[in-house]
Amino acid sequence: MEAAPPTILCRGVTKRYDLGARSVEALRGVDLSLDGAGFYAVMGSSGSGKSTLMHLVAGLDRPTSGEVTVAGERVDRMSEAQLTLFRRRKIGIVFQHFNLLPSMSALDNVMLPALLDGMPRAASESRARELLEELGVAQRADHRPDALSGGEQQRVAIARALFFAPPVILADEPTGNLDSAAAARLFALLSQIARAHRTLLLMVTHEPAAAANCERVVVLRDGTVAGAFSTENLDAGALALRAQELARPAR
Numbered sequence: 001m002e003a004a005p006p007t008i009l010c011r012g013v014t015k016r017y018d019l020g021a022r023s024v025e026a027l028r029g030v031d032l033s034l035d036g037a038g039f040y041a042v043m044g045s046s047g048s049g050k051s052t053l054m055h056l057v058a059g060l061d062r063p064t065s066g067e068v069t070v071a072g073e074r075v076d077r078m079s080e081a082q083l084t085l086f087r088r089r090k091i092g093i094v095f096q097h098f099n100l101l102p103s104m105s106a107l108d109n110v111m112l113p114a115l116l117d118g119m120p121r122a123a124s125e126s127r128a129r130e131l132l133e134e135l136g137v138a139q140r141a142d143h144r145p146d147a148l149s150g151g152e153q154q155r156v157a158i159a160r161a162l163f164f165a166p167p168v169i170l171a172d173e174p175t176g177n178l179d180s181a182a183a184a185r186l187f188a189l190l191s192q193i194a195r196a197h198r199t200l201l202l203m204v205t206h207e208p209a210a211a212a213n214c215e216r217v218v219v220l221r222d223g224t225v226a227g228a229f230s231t232e233n234l235d236a237g238a239l240a241l242r243a244q245e246l247a248r249p250a251r
């Protein structure tokens with residue numbers, strides 16, 4: 001039997017932003033291979049390229065050079081039409097800003113990608129209700145986002161990300177707009193979801209306590225992968241030290 005391809009594979013990935021006369025090298029050769037499912041943290045100083053990497057894996061932007069493969073598919077080579085389907089079916093995305101449509105109920109927000117995909121309303125509604133239930137916001141199904149707390153909005157966004165059971169879920173500072181109690185509950189929930197849905201959940205975070213919920217931490221430094229380590233037997237303090245050592249520029 002052939003071995004399954006890595007869930008996320010980046011090879012020599014660079015990303016340069018050209019801003020008129022100036023250009024920024026946001027990624028300078030990222031090599032990263034993540035297998036199977038699990039909960040991974042991405043850490044690194046501000047400007048180290050974390051969000052840029054998430055955008056490239058999500059197919060929201062293209063690398064300047066290098067390969068980005070998700071579940072065996074070359075994302076960097078997809079046409080716009082292929083990218084639209086890829087983003088809808090193969091990737092779940094959770095942002096710091098909850099990105100829900102303000103005029104729609106929680107239920108409709110969760111169902112939207114399915115309706116765009118041509119799934120019959122009854123089937124998509126029952127799937128959406130099941131996910132809202134799992135995320136503990138079933139009672140809020142008819143509320144619009146502005147009638148939900150930040151934590152509830154983020155749960156709805158996660159339900160939407162899970163709709164097509166994607167192999168990969170990307171979360172960029174998902175608790176950046178939540179208070180610390182709501183954030184702690186959300187991290188526990190994300191960890192449970194990664195296991196229950198057998199998905200690879202890749203989460204950008206600045207919080208060592210959040211990364212401690214993950215199995216591994218990948219640290220970016222100046223647009224490259226500085227290193228990665230297992231969180232096994234590390235408390236938040238030890239994890240923070242480890243991440244800081246890797247994130248610090250070598251002198």
Ligand SMILES: Nc1ncnc2c1ncn2[C@@H]1O[C@H](COP(=O)(O)OP(=O)(O)OP(=O)(O)O)[C@@H](O)[C@H]1O
Binds near residue numbers: 024052
């Ligand atoms: N659209 C863009 N146009 C120009 N430069 C950009 C763009 N997006 C990011 N950059 C630059 O690329 C570098 C990496 O940015 P990125 O947003 O990936 O960092 P980050 O690690 O996510 O930082 P933070 O922790 O602050 O979110 C930075 O120097 C940033 O200014």
Ligand SMILES: [Mg+2]
Binds near residue numbers: 050051052172
């Ligand atoms: Mg960022």
